[in-house]
Amino acid sequence: MKVYELSLNRKLQEVTGLKDHKRHVDTSRLSADKEVAFTDVLQEKIKTESGLKFSAHALRRLEERNVDLGPAQVERLREGVLKAEEKGAKSSLILMDNQAFIVSVKNKVVVTVLNEERTKGSVFTNIDSVAIV
Numbered sequence: 001m002k003v004y005e006l007s008l009n010r011k012l013q014e015v016t017g018l019k020d021h022k023r024h025v026d027t028s029r030l031s032a033d034k035e036v037a038f039t040d041v042l043q044e045k046i047k048t049e050s051g052l053k054f055s056a057h058a059l060r061r062l063e064e065r066n067v068d069l070g071p072a073q074v075e076r077l078r079e080g081v082l083k084a085e086e087k088g089a090k091s092s093l094i095l096m097d098n099q100a101f102i103v104s105v106k107n108k109v110v111v112t113v114l115n116e117e118r119t120k121g122s123v124f125t126n127i128d129s130v131a132i133v
Contacts, residue, residue, distance in 0.1 A: 039063070052078050054110045058101075061113040067099060080133035081105055089129035096133045100124075 039059045052074065054062070062069065069077070076096055084092040084105045094101040098116040102124070103109065114122065 052081065052108050052110060055112070058110045058113050065113065065115040065118065067113055067115055073097065076133045077101060077103075077110070080131040081108060083133075084129050084131045087129060089131075091127045092129040092131055093124050093127045094131045094133060102127065105129075 039056075061067070073096065077094060080094040080096065081092070081103055084094070084103070089105045092103050092105050094103055098119070100114040100119045100122075102111045102113075104111055
Protein backbone atom coordinates (compact mmCIF):
# COMPACT_ATOMS: atom_id res chain seq x y z
CA MET A 1 0.00 0.00 0.00
CA LYS A 2 1.20 3.46 -0.78
CA VAL A 3 1.62 6.13 1.87
CA TYR A 4 -1.39 8.15 0.75
CA GLU A 5 -3.55 4.99 0.84
CA LEU A 6 -2.51 4.33 4.43
CA SER A 7 -3.26 7.92 5.33
CA LEU A 8 -6.69 7.68 3.72
CA ASN A 9 -7.44 4.45 5.56
CA ARG A 10 -6.47 6.01 8.88
CA LYS A 11 -8.67 9.08 8.25
CA LEU A 12 -11.60 6.89 7.15
CA GLN A 13 -11.29 4.85 10.35
CA GLU A 14 -11.39 8.06 12.40
CA VAL A 15 -14.45 9.40 10.58
CA THR A 16 -16.43 6.16 10.42
CA GLY A 17 -15.35 4.74 13.76
CA LEU A 18 -14.47 1.46 12.05
CA LYS A 19 -11.47 -0.32 13.46
CA ASP A 20 -11.29 -3.04 10.82
CA HIS A 21 -7.68 -2.86 9.70
CA LYS A 22 -8.43 -5.03 6.68
CA ARG A 23 -10.46 -2.25 5.09
CA HIS A 24 -8.55 -0.26 2.54
CA VAL A 25 -9.16 2.26 -0.16
CA ASP A 26 -9.52 0.55 -3.52
CA THR A 27 -7.24 2.42 -5.85
CA SER A 28 -6.96 -0.33 -8.45
CA ARG A 29 -9.09 1.69 -10.86
CA LEU A 30 -6.75 4.65 -10.66
CA SER A 31 -3.78 5.09 -12.89
CA ALA A 32 -0.42 5.38 -11.18
CA ASP A 33 -0.16 9.09 -11.85
CA LYS A 34 -3.47 10.00 -10.15
CA GLU A 35 -3.73 10.60 -6.43
CA VAL A 36 -6.92 10.25 -4.46
CA ALA A 37 -7.88 13.48 -2.74
CA PHE A 38 -8.78 12.89 0.88
CA THR A 39 -11.73 15.27 0.63
CA ASP A 40 -13.19 13.21 -2.23
CA VAL A 41 -12.97 10.01 -0.20
CA LEU A 42 -14.34 11.74 2.90
CA GLN A 43 -17.22 13.27 0.95
CA GLU A 44 -18.21 9.91 -0.53
CA LYS A 45 -17.97 8.13 2.82
CA ILE A 46 -20.04 10.74 4.65
CA LYS A 47 -22.64 10.78 1.88
CA THR A 48 -23.10 7.00 1.88
CA GLU A 49 -23.08 6.71 5.67
CA SER A 50 -25.34 9.63 6.56
CA GLY A 51 -27.20 10.87 3.52
CA LEU A 52 -25.57 14.27 4.06
CA LYS A 53 -23.26 15.89 1.55
CA PHE A 54 -20.63 18.52 2.27
CA SER A 55 -19.99 21.23 -0.29
CA ALA A 56 -16.40 21.82 -1.40
CA HIS A 57 -16.51 25.06 0.58
CA ALA A 58 -17.63 23.23 3.74
CA LEU A 59 -14.89 20.62 3.33
CA ARG A 60 -12.29 23.39 3.04
CA ARG A 61 -13.67 25.07 6.17
CA LEU A 62 -13.57 21.78 8.10
CA GLU A 63 -9.91 21.45 7.22
CA GLU A 64 -8.94 25.12 7.69
CA ARG A 65 -10.71 25.47 11.02
CA ASN A 66 -9.56 22.12 12.39
CA VAL A 67 -13.10 20.88 12.92
CA ASP A 68 -13.06 17.13 13.49
CA LEU A 69 -16.34 15.32 12.97
CA GLY A 70 -16.64 11.79 14.29
CA PRO A 71 -19.38 9.35 13.32
CA ALA A 72 -21.52 10.31 16.34
CA GLN A 73 -21.31 14.00 15.43
CA VAL A 74 -22.19 13.35 11.79
CA GLU A 75 -25.21 11.36 12.99
CA ARG A 76 -26.30 14.19 15.31
CA LEU A 77 -25.91 16.66 12.45
CA ARG A 78 -28.00 14.41 10.20
CA GLU A 79 -30.70 14.16 12.88
CA GLY A 80 -30.75 17.95 13.18
CA VAL A 81 -31.23 18.27 9.44
CA LEU A 82 -34.07 15.74 9.53
CA LYS A 83 -35.78 17.63 12.37
CA ALA A 84 -35.47 20.88 10.44
CA GLU A 85 -36.87 19.17 7.35
CA GLU A 86 -39.87 17.88 9.34
CA LYS A 87 -40.66 21.48 10.30
CA GLY A 88 -40.52 22.63 6.67
CA ALA A 89 -37.14 24.38 6.82
CA LYS A 90 -35.24 25.08 3.64
CA SER A 91 -32.00 26.59 4.94
CA SER A 92 -30.98 26.02 8.52
CA LEU A 93 -28.33 26.92 11.06
CA ILE A 94 -27.44 23.79 13.02
CA LEU A 95 -25.63 24.43 16.30
CA MET A 96 -23.68 21.51 17.74
CA ASP A 97 -20.80 21.37 20.23
CA ASN A 98 -19.83 25.06 19.87
CA GLN A 99 -19.82 24.69 16.09
CA ALA A 100 -22.23 26.10 13.55
CA PHE A 101 -23.27 24.47 10.29
CA ILE A 102 -25.25 26.23 7.57
CA VAL A 103 -27.22 23.52 5.79
CA SER A 104 -29.40 23.44 2.70
CA VAL A 105 -32.07 21.22 4.25
CA LYS A 106 -33.84 20.64 0.95
CA ASN A 107 -30.67 19.28 -0.69
CA LYS A 108 -29.15 17.83 2.51
CA VAL A 109 -25.91 19.71 1.83
CA VAL A 110 -23.72 21.30 4.48
CA VAL A 111 -22.85 24.65 2.91
CA THR A 112 -20.33 25.98 5.44
CA VAL A 113 -18.89 25.26 8.86
CA LEU A 114 -17.86 27.66 11.61
CA ASN A 115 -15.93 26.83 14.75
CA GLU A 116 -16.49 28.55 18.10
CA GLU A 117 -14.12 31.44 17.30
CA ARG A 118 -15.91 32.23 14.03
CA THR A 119 -19.42 32.06 15.48
CA LYS A 120 -18.85 34.77 18.08
CA GLY A 121 -20.17 38.08 16.84
CA SER A 122 -21.51 36.53 13.62
CA VAL A 123 -24.79 37.42 11.99
CA PHE A 124 -26.45 34.65 9.98
CA THR A 125 -28.74 35.69 7.15
CA ASN A 126 -30.85 33.85 4.60
CA ILE A 127 -31.76 31.04 6.96
CA ASP A 128 -35.28 30.15 8.00
CA SER A 129 -34.57 27.98 11.03
CA VAL A 130 -32.12 27.09 13.78
CA ALA A 131 -31.68 23.60 15.20
CA ILE A 132 -29.65 22.94 18.32
CA VAL A 133 -28.39 19.36 18.58
